[in-house]
Amino acid sequence: MKILQENHTLKRFIVALLLTLPLAFGFYYTIGLVDIQNPRFDLIDKGGIVFHYFASVLLLFLIFYKDKIDFFRKVIFVPAAACFTLWFVIYLFQERGHLFIYTPENINCGDVPFCHIVIPQTLIPTLLTGKFIFPGTTSKWIFSMFGMIATWIGVSLVLGRGFCSWACFWGGWESGSASILKKPVIKRIPMKLKWGAFAMLFSIVISSLVSLTVVYCIWLCPFQGVSEFAQVTDWVTTLKFIIFAVLFLFLVIVFPLLTKKRVQCISFCPFGAFQSLVDKINAFDIRIKTKECSGCKKCIRECPMNAVTENSLKTGKIGIPCVKCGKCVDICRKKAVVFHLKGTPVGYLSKAVKVTFIYLSFFVLTMMLGGNIKEALVMIIKFLSTGSAV
Amino acid sequence: MIIEALLLGLSTGAYCLFSCAPVVTPLFLSVEPNRKKSFKMVSFFLSGRLAGYLVFGVAIGLAGVSINRNLNPEHNIFIGSIISIVTGLLLVLAGLNFQFPKLPVCRILSRYITPGRNSFVFGLFTGVNVCPPFLGAASRVMDKGGVIYGLVFFLIFFIATSIYFMPYLGVSFITKRIKPLKEIARFSMLIIGFYILVFRGFINLLKVIL
Numbered sequence: 001m002k003i004l005q006e007n008h009t010l011k012r013f014i015v016a017l018l019l020t021l022p023l024a025f026g027f028y029y030t031i032g033l034v035d036i037q038n039p040r041f042d043l044i045d046k047g048g049i050v051f052h053y054f055a056s057v058l059l060l061f062l063i064f065y066k067d068k069i070d071f072f073r074k075v076i077f078v079p080a081a082a083c084f085t086l087w088f089v090i091y092l093f094q095e096r097g098h099l100f101i102y103t104p105e106n107i108n109c110g111d112v113p114f115c116h117i118v119i120p121q122t123l124i125p126t127l128l129t130g131k132f133i134f135p136g137t138t139s140k141w142i143f144s145m146f147g148m149i150a151t152w153i154g155v156s157l158v159l160g161r162g163f164c165s166w167a168c169f170w171g172g173w174e175s176g177s178a179s180i181l182k183k184p185v186i187k188r189i190p191m192k193l194k195w196g197a198f199a200m201l202f203s204i205v206i207s208s209l210v211s212l213t214v215v216y217c218i219w220l221c222p223f224q225g226v227s228e229f230a231q232v233t234d235w236v237t238t239l240k241f242i243i244f245a246v247l248f249l250f251l252v253i254v255f256p257l258l259t260k261k262r263v264q265c266i267s268f269c270p271f272g273a274f275q276s277l278v279d280k281i282n283a284f285d286i287r288i289k290t291k292e293c294s295g296c297k298k299c300i301r302e303c304p305m306n307a308v309t310e311n312s313l314k315t316g317k318i319g320i321p322c323v324k325c326g327k328c329v330d331i332c333r334k335k336a337v338v339f340h341l342k343g344t345p346v347g348y349l350s351k352a353v354k355v356t357f358i359y360l361s362f363f364v365l366t367m368m369l370g371g372n373i374k375e376a377l378v379m380i381i382k383f384l385s386t387g388s389a390v
Numbered sequence: 391m392i393i394e395a396l397l398l399g400l401s402t403g404a405y406c407l408f409s410c411a412p413v414v415t416p417l418f419l420s421v422e423p424n425r426k427k428s429f430k431m432v433s434f435f436l437s438g439r440l441a442g443y444l445v446f447g448v449a450i451g452l453a454g455v456s457i458n459r460n461l462n463p464e465h466n467i468f469i470g471s472i473i474s475i476v477t478g479l480l481l482v483l484a485g486l487n488f489q490f491p492k493l494p495v496c497r498i499l500s501r502y503i504t505p506g507r508n509s510f511v512f513g514l515f516t517g518v519n520v521c522p523p524f525l526g527a528a529s530r531v532m533d534k535g536g537v538i539y540g541l542v543f544f545l546i547f548f549i550a551t552s553i554y555f556m557p558y559l560g561v562s563f564i565t566k567r568i569k570p571l572k573e574i575a576r577f578s579m580l581i582i583g584f585y586i587l588v589f590r591g592f593i594n595l596l597k598v599i600l
Contacts, residue, residue, distance in 0.1 A: 195570055199577030206412045207585060219589055235600075236593060 016064035023359055024057045030367060031056065044385070048378040056366040063358060069326030073365065074175060077165065080369035081172025083376035085226045088113075090379050092228055100231035113228070114145045116152050116168070120201060120274040121208040121216055133212050151368070158360045160282025161275040162324035164265055166361045167368050170223045174264055177256040178304055184260040194306060194321050196267035197276075204270050216270060222247035262304045266321055276320045284339060284357050286324060287346045288316045292336040299328040299337055316346060324361070329354070391534075395543045398530070399550020402523030407554040409523075410516040412582045413477060417512055418558050419575030420488060423565035431509045432558050438513020439552070443544040446518055450531045451540020464598055470519065471594035477515045478587025484508055485579030523551065 028034055031053045036046055063072045092113075112135050125133045132145065155167045164171055200216075207215040217224070219240065224230075225248030230237045247268075255263035265272045279285075288299075290313065299308045307322035318328075328337045338350040339357045382388065414435065421427050487496045518524070527547045531540045565571050 192573055195573040196577050198570070198574045199581055202416070202574055203412070203578045203581040203585065206415060207582065210408050210412055215585070219585070236597075239593070 012065060016061055019064045019355060020057060020061040023060055023363065026363070027053055027056055027366070030363075044378055044381050047381075048374045051377070052366075052370055052374040056362075056370055059366075060358075060362055063362065064355075068330050069358065070330050073165065073325060073362075074172075074179065076365055076370050076373065078172040078176040078179065080372045081170060081176065084169040084172075084369070084372040087372055087376040087379060088227055100228065114148045115223075116148055116163075117170075117221065117223075117269070117271040118214060118217060119149065119152055120270055121204045121214050124205055125209050125212055128209070129212070133208065134214050134217070155364055155368075156275065156278045157281065159324065159364060160279030160284065161272070161322065162282070162284070162361055163275050164269075164272050165323035165325040166365045168271075169369060169372060171262070171265065172369070173223075173226070173252050174256045174262045175304070177253050178260045178262055180257055181260060185258040186255075189259050189261055189263070189266075189306065191306060191309060193263075193267040194319070197265070197269055197273035197321075200268055201270040201273040219243060220247065222252050222264060222268070225249070225252075260304065261306060262323075265323070266306055272321070272323075279320075283342055284324065284353070285342060286318045286322055286326075286328065287338060287340040288312055288318070289336045289338060289347050290314065290316045292334050294334050294336070296333070298331055298333075302327055302331055324357070391539065391543060392546055394530070395527070395546035396550045398523070398526055399547040400553070402526060403551040403554040406521065406523050406551045409519060409521040410555075412586070413481060413512055413516055414555075414558065416575040416578040416582060417481075417484070417509065418561045419565055419571055420484075420579060421572075423562040423572070425562045428562040429559060430506060432555065434506045434509035435513040435558075436552055436555065438510040438515075439517035440513075440545075440548050441510075442514045442517030443548045444541060446524075446528065447531060447540035447542075447544030448537055449540075450528050451537040453532075466525070467594055468598050471591050471598065473515055473519055474586050475591035475595065477512065477519075478583045478585070478591050480508070480511060480515070481579050481583030482587060483583075485576060485583055488576040489580065 032049050033053045036049055041049070059072050059075055063069055066072070114134065118134050122132060122134050125131075134145070151167075152163070155163050159166055165175075200220075204216040204220075220243070222244060224240075224244040229244060230240050232238050232241050251264040251268055255261075288308075293313055295313060297310075297313070300310065300313075304325065304327065305319075305321040305323055307319040308328055309319055312318050324339075326339075329339065338347055339354040340346055340350070341348070341353045417435075418428065418431055421431060483499055486493070487499050490496050491500065527544060531543050534543075
């Protein structure tokens with residue numbers, strides 16, 4: 001028996017290693033290990049690249065070896081949100097010397113970094129008027145409108161709404177808060193809350209179209225609580241600051257902590273709702289093999305997005321808010337929840353589909369969010385060793 | 391005069407539709423998908439708009455040039471923000487009524503808030519909203535003066551702009567096919583109502599007062 005178990009473990013180890021190799025080879029080029037001798041990198045930069053490469057390869061190996069997607073996804077996804085904030089704040093200080101948005105200088109020179117949440121509210125006004133209603137930067141690749149839109153199109157084609165759990169640099173805040181407690185304090189949140197995000201999308205698109213301003217960014221974005229914000233100069237900007245802080249505190253920290261659900265993503269984020277619509281063009285979704293399902297309902301309880309419902313167990317279809325985090329796939333004891341290639345029968349080549357999805361999603365995760373962690377760590381070490389983060 | 395009012399209405403009607411769309415769209419989408427109900431709601435809404443236009447047409451025609459001289463942008467913002475507060479508040483109340491029908495306040499409200507009455511009231515307030523097309527019509531009437539002139543001008547202006555609202559007659563066609571749209575519209579009433587009430591209403595009002 002022991003020998004059988006050891007053989008099984010060894011087989012799993014070898015399979016995981018073989019599955020990791022192709023992406024490990026790809027990362028060698030994309031993360032920049034190939035270019036490490038470049039004289040523009042100092043020792044800390046080189047250390048950052050090496051760390052980024054080996055941590056990514058190790059996590060990918062562990063996903064295959066332990067057969068756990070969500071846990072190892074969160075190892076990057078959650079710290080990446082805090083690291084992004086840290087890195088972004090330092091970046092802004094380095095570029096501008098302050099964190100304030102909407103100062104006349106920034107607006108006039110179009111220097112405001114562009115975030116993916118802006119996309120749905122600018123799309124229709126831009127198509128109708130031919131003018132972009134956000135003073136986003138075009139000169140710098142990083143945070144530039146073109147860069148972000150290209151990234152969004154690419155990731156949407158590959159992952160659809162999976163963007164929210166594999167590429168969103170804000171999502172880790174909520175995901176982290178929702179992972180702190182072992183059991184939820186508030187056990188049920190209304191299912192119809194998922195339409196809140198769509199209502200927000202509808203409201204901000206129509207309001208932005210009428211006012212030709214980015215209404216969500218100006219008044220409602222919770223993440224302005226942890227990034228650039230309007231300089232508090234009068235009672236209007238004070239009000240804005242209070243709104244951002246309250247929304248961030250309750251929607252991103254308190255409610256996810258108490259419910260173990262990503263409350264802001266489910267009920268408030270217009271970009272999430274937009275991605276659910278964009279998801280139609282993506283090839284992957286998650287399905288339940290109804291015949292193999294034991295009906296334990298663990299997937300319903302554990303889904304951080306309230307996407308799995310009683311109805312899903314009957315029809316095999318997961319609800320529209322699904323962010324393809326893979327939690328339901330991981331926890332199903334009967335292996336009845338599977339990654340599925342649209343247009344094929346449920347369960348068809350499910351292992352191959354799963355591996356393909358992991359390759360694509362993990363590549364996006366490590367290149368976008370893993371890069372944030374590396375950048376933040378490099379900045380911290382530089383600051384500690386030289387006194388300057390730049 | 392008729393051609394002038396007609397051309398003004400036709401040329402600015404799309405703008406009218408855009409400025410009313412945040413209020414009107416969720417309102418029409420929030421009811422049960424039924425062709426008769428949609429027709430009734432759009433009719434009530436347009437009646438409200440007509441009533442608003444005519445009252446203003448008469449008032450502006452009566453006051454004429456004297457208002458024209460004394461009106462400044464601050465007055466426009468003041469009137470606009472008061473209308474926004476009322477419209478936003480009504481939208482929030484209507485949204486609350488859908489979301490929490492068992493609340494005591496909503497039970498009382500539901501006696502008074504019916505889709506037909508709602509549409510009429512929203513028509514009235516969006517009609518007198520101080521938007522550029524409305525100001526264009528108002529300034530023309532102010533220049534000329536006269537009750538009859540104001541009445542007829544705004545009547546023609548109303549007919550011309552109403553053409554742009556006709557697509558709303560087909561909302562039941564969409565809500566029948568996309569079931570969640572009704573729920574989304576009901577949530578949107580709360581969000582848009584709150585936005586109009588606070589950001590376009592109270593904040594603009596306080597900016598004028600302070």
